Amino acid sequence: GCGAKKSSAKPLKNITVVLDYVPNTNHTGMYVAQAKNYYKQAGLKVKFIEPGDNSTSVGLVAAGKGQFGVSYQEDVTYAHAKATPIPVKAIATLVQHNTSSFVTRADSGITSPKQFENHIYAGWQSPSEAAVLKAVMTQAGGDFKKLKIVGANGSGPEGLGKKGQDIEWYFDGWDGIKAKQLGVKLNTMPLRKLDKRLDYYTPVLITSNREIKQDPKTVRAFVKATKQGYQYAIAHPTASAKILKRADKTDSLKFLTASQQYLSKHYTDTPSNWGAMTSKVWNNYTGFMKEYGLIKQAIPAKDMYTNEFLK
Amino acid sequence: MIELAGVSVTLDGLPIIADLNLQLTTGFTAVIGPSGAGKTTLLKVLLGIIPPTSGQVTVAGEPVTGIHTAFAYMPQDSMLLPWLTVAQNIALYARVNHQPVATKRVTELLATAGLSDYRDFMPAQLSGGMKQRVAFLRTVMNPAGFRLLDEPFGALDAMTRGSLQDWLVGLPQDLQRPTLMVTHDIDEAIYLADRILVLSARPARLIADIAVTPTQRDRHWLATQAPLHAQLYDLLQKESQALANA
Amino acid sequence: MIELAGVSVTLDGLPIIADLNLQLTTGFTAVIGPSGAGKTTLLKVLLGIIPPTSGQVTVAGEPVTGIHTAFAYMPQDSMLLPWLTVAQNIALYARVNHQPVATKRVTELLATAGLSDYRDFMPAQLSGGMKQRVAFLRTVMNPAGFRLLDEPFGALDAMTRGSLQDWLVGLPQDLQRPTLMVTHDIDEAIYLADRILVLSARPARLIADIAVTPTQRDRHWLATQAPLHAQLYDLLQKESQALANA
Amino acid sequence: MDVTKKLYPLFSFLVICVIWQALVSGLKVPPYFLPGPLAVGHALVADGGVLWHHALTTFYESAVGLVIASVVALITGLILDAWRWLYNFIYPLLVISQTLPVMVLGPLLILWFGFDLTPKVILVVLMSFFPIVVALVAALQDVPEEQIQFLQTMGASRLEVYRTLKLPLGMVGFFSGLKVAATYCVGGAVVGEWLNAESGLGYYMIRAKNGFEIDKVFAAIVWVVVLSLLFNVLAGWLARGYHWTLTHSK
Amino acid sequence: MDVTKKLYPLFSFLVICVIWQALVSGLKVPPYFLPGPLAVGHALVADGGVLWHHALTTFYESAVGLVIASVVALITGLILDAWRWLYNFIYPLLVISQTLPVMVLGPLLILWFGFDLTPKVILVVLMSFFPIVVALVAALQDVPEEQIQFLQTMGASRLEVYRTLKLPLGMVGFFSGLKVAATYCVGGAVVGEWLNAESGLGYYMIRAKNGFEIDKVFAAIVWVVVLSLLFNVLAGWLARGYHWTLTHSK
């Protein structure tokens, strides 16, 4: 017999987080918070839902299937641009700057969105994706109508430029590094360089308005612990990669470490201020969307995000 | 007593039975008539399966208004349940009515029919003649006082048929009941029946009602009945031709 | 001439035909035997469908080694093709052999069988007796010199059967051919055949070979054949019982 | 009588719509969770032209796939019936092919055949081929040996046995299989489009879904149902047409 | 004889594998495009334990869904047969439900029912229910009216007619439907897992696919086939078991 006392008297609160993609270095902070018991200390028991194909977290979080989700500024904006807005809000950005880029094979000669004309873009088939493409092509003087958009065939960097998959949209710190390790040379067109208004937040942490209203304490506790996790990941890339490896059985530690070393530097410019967003970035993107006729009217930034839980 | 008073049946606009008046009491009655005349329809009217378009059927004074249980019915197709043994098929009446099975009686009946060794056989393992005997024993286990048999030997070859006719004739007195049997075999009608009803071509009317009173019911006697056979044959032949010309 | 020399057939280890010796030349031969004796098997051996386990079948001196075309065969089931009209079914031989259809002959035959009005009917629209007549006419259109009929009237009621027997007897001389017919009806065999072969219970052996020589082939004459009927009935009855006791 | 029967499902469909709308309105279910039939109807009308355009693509892919599947199934069925030993080898593989989830095959087909019509048509063929070939082979093998032998005693060649007897009987099975396939085949095209396409109802659906417009997803589903029933009806007509030519030959 | 027959498909399977491997090796097809059977075999062994774990999840979901579908189909079938007017209303809707592509329903089910077993089981039920209920109702309606009337002349109640006659005959249809459903049902679970899960063969597959490890995708497909055949065999046993109890009752 052994009468060891339970350390915590209060039962942990069950929390579900709906991810946007398979576990990757964008998520490392959360896996660290899980592994280092930051969530537990915050009174939370967190379960990550790894989505399968074609799944977006906005609807699921709005429907209450999870308290939190990982999404993108484009999706949150799009969710609010409807007759009946979908009541979700961004509560932290996981990465401060947009580290995603349009990429083509180095030998394709496609180095500007204008040259996308008469080529094929392979993506994940969301309307916001088409919106961004339309905007960057128009801006570069191209004709968006001459771009063909299809679903990616899943052949990865090695399949880029083959089977008519000329252009894809990569996270520099993930697919970009994968390509490098596979020896696939890329032309990279970072979004933030194409138009500074495209330096939007991706990915972001979201929750539902209902959650904010009914249980702000939990939201705060979750964001706080998550922030702690990301701060650790910023400080200890190698150790964090090892933690992530436990959740990501598919990728090699070598790759994860490389990716982590890249992204740890990009999560934020100021670790103490991790997750914070500005209305300017939100408004920039909304303005951009409106300029290209992709949304009808501007959406107030405060409807779409809040920094309140980071404080 | 069973009585049909002015019974007519029309199915899908087709007159099948026309103004049939008939009384059945005891004894063995055979019904013969051309193919498609309406013989099975007549039985179904008696059973309450098909309601007459006009007229009335009464059984022991009670008008028939739907399916009832006054008859022990043996359908044209033997309809043994293939997943039940011979003994279980024979005892179907008890099974359907949640009654205890009279095992001793089943055993006796099986012996009467020469089927003692086949008690636990499945119907698929039996020859055609055996199946008909089982179907007949199942009818015997139905306590209803009057039997309706629809071509009980229709599907059998001449020899098997002959043996089963002999078996029916030799049935012990206590197993015999008032019976109405449909057949298309003139010899069978003469051999088995006390009374032969001849139906016309469709729509069925009663065109002859003949009493048969043998001194001794055996095949020697049957061989002497050539004139009756010829009389019935001619009657039916005329009706069959009437049908063919219609 | 058709000859069976010491023909035996065993199917799945079961002896069906045992050492059958037989010669068939002209005239109408009827084969009777208990149910399951091996009658259909015998026809299939002649047709080359079932190879004999031992012995040999020769047709006009040629040994039979597989399915051949020396017989005009009418199967036990009439097997009309339901998507062809009466006329097309009758002319099946020509269709199958890519020959021009002898339309005039089809018209004549339809008239002989009283089917002139039914030329363009579908089999499903015909009565059982009509179907059998169509199947028989189809056999007539087969130019093979010898007919094999397997219970041509087996599925019919007594009256329809009677009419078709009368029709066959009255068939014009030019439509008649040497024939081997299987039947289970003793009267039918006597009425139609010049020669009656009686087969034993399985395995089939030849237990009687009886010549029939009527002065006048009609039903009055048939009524006088009670002794022959009785003789055949007793023979078959014994065989059927042998089968039941086996 | 027959018309009344065809109205039954329409009636039950209406009943369901009314209950569904009442629930959605009564419980104030948000449209991104479950749209009511009115919202779906509105989407059907509002996006009418676009849906029509996508439906044409899907119709085309399904039709091409169904035709290919029918032809290949007819040939395969006849071969499998004519050479029974081949049947023993190949039939189990056909059964196994049916256990593969279309969703898993889809991405592989797209990887192998690109994003044009080919992978969608192949998916349609994969979904349609099996029910047709199974029903056809069953019907062909159901033809009684006695009937075949009967024709052979008339001197019918093997080819003639097929032409006169086996094919007419086999086609009954073929068409019953085709009716089943017709009901499923549109689903195959939609899966292919869902994964990767330039147009088609599946293409429209995934974009609507990712744009959180479930009403449009439902509108596209309505079109899928309509196309499926259309193919089913067409297959029925074909069967009747075949039967007509059969009974009116020569 | 029977054993030889079971070896035929194994043999043809081997032939296919040999040709496939020869092509892949000969043409030097890159593994991210199409792995050879040796690579798949290697993945099967190397990931054996993991695959076994995921296969158990899929087996469990499929089994639960199949059982639910069977029970609901049995009840629905009996009700549709007993009240024919209901049949006229509901049957067409069942047919329509079959035209809905599972892939489109999947995301909606997850939106409505969340991430646990429920949506996967519902997908299995949706794929299994229809073939069972169709075969059951067809068998029930095939019971000759004459036989029912015959029992009624013995005084059999409606319930007794079902117990004695219609159910035993209907179950033949039920089990033939179950065998079909058993072949398809695993696919339903995999689709559900593919969309969202914590474990299961679909979960494994999507991860393998996203990691460009097509050999592992194929290894999982092999497991899907094995599970499907297993369910098919189990359904066959159940059918025989039912027949045994039927013929050995009392």
Ligand SMILES: Nc1ncnc2c1ncn2[C@@H]1O[C@H](COP(=O)(O)OP(=O)(O)OP(=O)(O)O)[C@@H](O)[C@H]1O
């Ligand atoms: N439900 C029905 N609707 C219309 N006609 C029917 C129906 N049932 C039977 N018939 C017709 O009624 C006639 C009589 O049928 P019935 O079965 O009573 O004849 P039957 O004398 O028993 O014939 P068989 O000697 O062939 O057994 C037939 O012509 C048949 O086609």
Ligand SMILES: Nc1ncnc2c1ncn2[C@@H]1O[C@H](COP(=O)(O)OP(=O)(O)OP(=O)(O)O)[C@@H](O)[C@H]1O
């Ligand atoms: N392929 C077979 N294998 C084994 N036994 C068979 C086969 N075909 C027929 N039999 C058996 O051979 C026997 C004779 O069959 P056959 O059909 O020749 O009899 P039959 O005299 O024509 O009977 P019926 O009067 O019923 O037409 C039967 O007992 C039958 O069960």
Ligand SMILES: O=C([O-])O
């Ligand atoms: O998913 C991205 O927005 O890059």
Ligand SMILES: [Mg+2]
């Ligand atoms: Mg009758």
Ligand SMILES: [Mg+2]
């Ligand atoms: Mg026979």
